[in-house]
Amino acid sequence: MTMLNYLPKWVESKKKILAIKNFDMEVSPILGDEKKARYIELHNAMISARATIWETGEAGFAALDGKTGKDVIDESMIIEEWQLDDKLNWWLNEIVIYSE
Numbered sequence: 001m002t003m004l005n006y007l008p009k010w011v012e013s014k015k016k017i018l019a020i021k022n023f024d025m026e027v028s029p030i031l032g033d034e035k036k037a038r039y040i041e042l043h044n045a046m047i048s049a050r051a052t053i054w055e056t057g058e059a060g061f062a063a064l065d066g067k068t069g070k071d072v073i074d075e076s077m078i079i080e081e082w083q084l085d086d087k088l089n090w091w092l093n094e095i096v097i098y099s100e
Contacts, residue, residue, distance in 0.1 A: 003053050003084050004030050004038040010088050011040060017092075018042065021099055040088075046099040047072060051091050053084070061091045063098065072098050 008027045011018075018025055026041045032054075039052040049063035049072075057080060063073040073094055079087055 003057070003081050004036060004055055006084060007038050007040055007051075007053065007088075010085065014092060017096070021096055042092075042095060044099055047095055049073065049091070049095050051088060053079075057081075059084075059087060061087070063091075063095055065098075 011025055011027050022044045023042045024044070028039045028041075030036050030038050035054055035056060037052055037054040039050050042049045044066070046066045047063050048066060050060075051062075052060045057078050059077050059079050061073055061075045061077075062071070064070065065072055073091065077087070
């Protein structure tokens with residue numbers, strides 16, 4: 001469950017850029033009984049995004065255009081713990097670029 005515990009630390013490490021880009025952010029508590037998961041939500045006027053990570057390594061990265069509601073990112077994958085930081089950074093980078 002270390003991937004799930006990493007999410008709040010990752011958000012904390014990105015707090016400055018999230019504030020500069022006017023993102024509201026939320027990290028969920030660990031959810032689920034049989035299969036635990038946690039998500040990060042980021043919102044600003046341009047985009048609404050969510051990264052969901054399950055303890056099994058399944059991951060979903062999504063983002064919607066704030067005006068049209070159309071998908072900007074819709075990716076599902078299985079990741080290893082060592083890939084988590086890179087995948088979260090990719091997701092954030094795509095969101096920030098879209099928001100500009």
